[in-house]
Structure formats: C-alpha cells, structure tokens
Amino acid sequence: MNPHTPAALLAALLLTAPMIGGSASDAGPVLPAPTTALRLTVTGPAPATTALSPDAAAVSAPAARSVTLHCDPAAGDHPRADVACADLDASQGRVDRDSDTACILLYDPVEVRAEGFWHGRSVSFARQYGNTCELNARTGAIFAF
Template sequence: MNPYTPTALLAALLLAAPAVGASASDAGPVVPAPTTTLRLTVTGPAPDTTAPSPESTAVPAPAARTVTLQCDPAGGDHPRADAACADLDASQGRVDRESGTACILLYDPVEVRAEGLWRGRPVSFARQYGNSCELSARTGAIFAF
C-alpha cells in the first residue's frame, strides 16, 4: 500500500499548518531578518600639497576615516546612512558599479575598504580609485563621509 495517497498528504499538511487564530508566540521562535552592518574606511585623497614641510622632509600620509553603516533600519555613525543603504539595496549589495559619469583626469588616489555583512551575506571589498569623483560616481553615498 502506498503511504503517499492524496488523503494522507492532505492530512499531514493540515496537521503541520498553524491553527487559525494562533498567536505569534504559538508559531515558534522568531528568526531575525538578515542584518547589514559594514565597517567602511576611506584613505585619501592625499594632502593638498606634495611638497615637504620646512620642518620635515616627509610628505604627510593621507588621513583614514572609518565609520560603521547599519541598514534595516539605517543607522550607525555614517552621516548619510539612509542614502548609503538605498545605494546598496539598488545594486543588490554590490559596493562598486558601472557609472556613466565623466570625471576629470586628475590623479589623486583614494583607497576604500568595506568589511561586514549585507543582508546576512559576507562583504569584503577593497579598491583604489583615481580620485574622489571616480569614487563617488562608482559607489554613490556608500563612502560619502
């Protein structure tokens, strides 16, 4: 005899379904939504001058800035968290994307790094852009801090 008759399958589905009017606490443990938390770092552009200062022969290194971005809801210490989360959502979590924006051909390198999770998926991104215009065109508000 086949245990998978239509009647047996229907009975199994009805037994497994929650009762009508069941409360949320009857449904079992609540699974949290996947989170988005990224640590974002921007290094550069270089100082305005490349000439050594009179006190030193070394050129100062570009300053690094780091913030934390959280989404769903937008937060962290990113000053444009709402826009950065919207840019990540629009690109399905890709930090860098194609852009038709034309930038000036001035080499003033900017290095960026993104580490963490986007909707529960691991993110590890590092790249150098030729200048801050290229960075903004390719990453939107993600590194705008």
C-alpha cells in the same frame, strides 16, 4: 530495514521522545532577520603636494576615516546612512557599479574598504580609485563621509 539497526533505533527514539520547550508544529529556532552592518573606511586623497614641508619634514600620509553603516533601519555613524542603504539596496549589495559620469583625469588616489554583511551576506570589498570624483560616481553615497 532491520528494526535493530542504529538508524532504526534513532528514528524510533526521535518519534517517541517528548518535545522539549515546544510543540510538534515548531519549525525550529527563530533566527534573526538578515542584517546589514558594514565598517566603511576611506584613506585619501593624498596631500596636495609631495614636497617637503618648510621644516624639511615629509608630508604625512593621508589619514583613514571610518564609519559604521547599519540598514533596516538606517543607523550607525554614517552621516548619510539612509541614502547609503538605498544605494546598496538598489545595487543588490554591490559596492562598486558602472557609471556614465565623466571625471577629470587628475590622479589623486583614494582607497576604500567595506567589511561586514549586507542582508546577511558577507561583504569584503577593497579598491583604489583615481580620485574622489571616480569614487563617488562608482559607489554613490556609500563612502560619502
């Protein structure tokens, strides 16, 4: 390689430049440990009836509930954070998993969403379940709030 090429000059500069803020044994910046931080939202189930109320007003849509979940250590405003973190770790970060639980065939839909990170890996999950039994069977304690 020609000693006057840009690559050769750059290599020479890097080898002779003084270290700034460290020694030659430094591997680089210290990165934070991978984190688990999720925003969990549950919408539903729907009101028990779709009939108009006595004053002829339509029944309002179910309100959404949201919590935050942090793991390692378990924290946030999730009421069962330790169990929810254990469920996520057992499934290697999968929110939904197979279940052998038999649920009643009652259609009372529940929508859920999970956004954030599990051990540093991006999570974006949204799904509708037929009822809360199906939700709990397939997601464990993750949406149990």
